[in-house]
Amino acid sequence: MSTVDTVAAGQRAATAAAATAVCCVVRDVVKTYRVGRGTKATQVRANDGVSLEIARGEVFGLLGPNGAGKSTLVRQLTGLLRPDSGRIEILGHDIVRHPDRASRLLSYLGQESTALDELTVHLAIETTARLRGLSATAARATTADVIDELGLGPIAGRPLAKLSGGQRRLACFGAALAGMRPLLVLDEPTTGMDPVARRAVWSAVDRRRSADGTTVLLVTHNVIEAETVLDRVAVVDEGRIIACDTPGGLKAMVDGSVRLDLVWRDEAPTTLPLVAALATRAAVSGRRWTVRTDPGEARELVAQVTAGPAFAALDDFSLSTPSLEDVYLLLGGRHEGLEK
Numbered sequence: 001m002s003t004v005d006t007v008a009a010g011q012r013a014a015t016a017a018a019a020t021a022v023c024c025v026v027r028d029v030v031k032t033y034r035v036g037r038g039t040k041a042t043q044v045r046a047n048d049g050v051s052l053e054i055a056r057g058e059v060f061g062l063l064g065p066n067g068a069g070k071s072t073l074v075r076q077l078t079g080l081l082r083p084d085s086g087r088i089e090i091l092g093h094d095i096v097r098h099p100d101r102a103s104r105l106l107s108y109l110g111q112e113s114t115a116l117d118e119l120t121v122h123l124a125i126e127t128t129a130r131l132r133g134l135s136a137t138a139a140r141a142t143t144a145d146v147i148d149e150l151g152l153g154p155i156a157g158r159p160l161a162k163l164s165g166g167q168r169r170l171a172c173f174g175a176a177l178a179g180m181r182p183l184l185v186l187d188e189p190t191t192g193m194d195p196v197a198r199r200a201v202w203s204a205v206d207r208r209r210s211a212d213g214t215t216v217l218l219v220t221h222n223v224i225e226a227e228t229v230l231d232r233v234a235v236v237d238e239g240r241i242i243a244c245d246t247p248g249g250l251k252a253m254v255d256g257s258v259r260l261d262l263v264w265r266d267e268a269p270t271t272l273p274l275v276a277a278l279a280t281r282a283a284v285s286g287r288r289w290t291v292r293t294d295p296g297e298a299r300e301l302v303a304q305v306t307a308g309p310a311f312a313a314l315d316d317f318s319l320s321t322p323s324l325e326d327v328y329l330l331l332g333g334r335h336e337g338l339e340k
């Protein structure tokens, strides 16, 4: 082999390695919805030039408030919606040109799962497995495993339509796991779930990632969930990605600041000068006031509030290190729409 051939072969190998390391590529995706008719029609730009890359085996999150454009992006990735412009590739397949290929590459749990409603939990999982190409025997075995893994046994014989919101969500998640694909796309999977069900979801995700190298794309507005389960997170706001990093990397942007939460029993005692001064800078949500400041001033404020007359009016107070919500606000996020 000549030197030129060797270099070319090396380059091909490097390109192939790079290609296999990437699961998902999104480039400059734009999606605009038309709302209304005729002269009264308006346009909503749900995705405004979104670009991101997701590595194989990564648990990647889209975090943002209601209406940020997360589900729109995910529906384009799953081939259910066509972008106005831009490129989407999953494991080397062009999903914009070949949206039909998406169903062989990914399992999708959308926000609404009414298609399975009339089926029992058992049948919903088994049918999904069969639709994904498993033999009858393999589908039965997978169904039994998933039911066992997620603790769905007691409700396995009940129709989805007759379950509570959280139970139904868990059953639909079970169906998403049947006949798994290399990419698992979950749009707010744990909505309505209790902590036990949430843990079952995250353990199942973790198991598939470590056993099969499954890549996971997760949509959430829960900052705690984002901080605990994601390898990397893209913060989405008004159709754009305003930051993308590990949760730790993002939080380092707001290092050095802390948040002081004061929860008043009733009305805040704003006749007290200290409380009146805080009122001008606190973010108010019901009886909860939140002040972001540096650790020194936070300590001083806690000392003043707890030692003075304001203390009698307090129901609770806490000092905490920054969360992804603080990052979102620092980056210019305009909504107080993230769940804590």
Ligand SMILES: Nc1ncnc2c1ncn2[C@@H]1O[C@H](COP(=O)(O)OP(=O)(O)OP(=O)(O)O)[C@@H](O)[C@H]1O
Binding pocket: 033, 034, 035, 044, 045, 046, 064, 065, 066, 067, 068, 069, 070, 071, 072, 073, 221
């Ligand atoms: N079918 C549609 N027709 C018109 N506008 C739409 C449609 N779907 C979404 N939108 C608008 O596009 C924007 C992005 O919506 P999208 O559902 O992608 O947000 P999201 O981040 O997933 O929100 P949520 O957290 O509430 O699910 C919003 O302004 C929404 O009102």
